[in-house]
Every structure is written in C-alpha cells, then in structure tokens.
Amino acid sequence: MKKTFQLVSIFVLFFSLTAQKLTQSGGGDSSIAVIGGGAVAWVQLCSLTASASATLDFTAANCPSGVFSSTYHRYKFVLDNVLPASSANLQALVGTGGGPTFQATNYTCAGNLFNAGGSGGFCSGVTTIWQISGNAVLATAANGGISCEILLTNPQAAATVNPNIKGECDYWNSSGPTLTYSVVSGSWTASAALTAIRFQFPSINMTSGTITLYGVTP
DSSP states (O other), X not given: OHHHHHHXXXXXXXXXXXXXXXXXOTTSOEEEEOTTSOEEEEEXXXXXXXXXXXXXXXXXXXXXXXXXXXXXXXXXXXXXXEEESSSBOOEEEEXXXXXXXXXXXXXXXXXXXXXXXXXXXXXXXXXXXXEOSSSOBOOOGGGTOEEEEEEEEOTTOTTTSOOEEEEEEEXXXXXXXXXXXXXXXXXXXXXXXXXXXXXXXXXXXXXXXXXXXXXXXX
C-alpha cells in the first residue's frame, strides 16, 4: 500500500511539473508555464484590423510600440478570421529599410495541406512571396476566413542568420468548399534586417479580421 501511494505521488508530481498553461491578461500579455515554475512571456506589440484593406502592414508607422527590436528574440503573428473580399491565397512579404521596401525576391517556402480530399504540398519553388494558405481561402463570412499562428525568428539578424517562419492555419478553401488545415515554413535569404511584415491577398482586399503581433524575451 505504501509503494502504491508513493507511485501515485510521483505521477502527480510529474504531471504537475510538465503541464503547460496558457493565460492571457486584458493588457494583451500572455505567458506559458514551464517546468520549474518559470514562464515565457509573450508581449502584445501591435494589433491591426482589416476593413476593406488592401494589405495589413506591420511597420513602425502602424505600430506605436515598434515592430522588431533587440528586446525580443522571437515573434508570433496570430491571425483571427481574416476574410478576403473574394476567394484568394493569403501571402506574406518582408520589408526592409525605413520606407519600408517590401521585397519580391529571395524567398523559399515549403508547405503542406490536409483536408477531406487528401493532402498535398504547396509553394515549393515560389521565390517572390511566402504563401501562407495552401489554396484559396473561401470568401464567405460564415466560414470564418483564415486563422493562423505564425512564428518568426531572426528578423534583425539577416546578415548572419536567415529570417525564418513556421506556421499553421485552418480555413475553408474555395474548392468544394472543404475545411483545410495547412502548415508552412519559409526563409528569406537576402542579407538585410527586417523592419516590416505585410499580409495580403494578391489584388484582393481584406474584408475583415485581425492580426496581432507578439514578441517573446530570451
């Protein structure tokens, strides 16, 4: 009986230490509990809402708290129900310099999508953008547009380490329509620090939806 009690106590302690809990305060900060009682704090930096918008640009002009800085070593974009005016693929572009200048070369991309029709790769060989959705997002408000979480690393260290993204999205695609889950990774291979990120549906406005940028400290 004593051994059984000890074994149960060990399991309770193990699961208590390894459980993760995500909380978000009204101020926009969030934290993830980790083993040992420490926390990784995701700090909300900027939130943009679409309203018949050609693009959503995370720039110094649009984000009073700034976009990228030495304060944070990793960033996360959270997309909530971003809806195109008509069905289209969601894309992202990097910006450099004070303008900024949004770049149209030096991208690499790899993605895969999964739905009732099967699975398939996308964006291999695409060098002009990061393709975020695997196919066209259905432009029907009731289906919720596209929602994603996209991590960005090394935005200011491009001279030595490529900026990279990895993300996952869910949305209804326009073929079917079919509920789709997609994953994507990408890199930008030029040697320049990033100062901005643009999200867009090519030649199509964003009807509605919100994209929020978070940063995490080392």
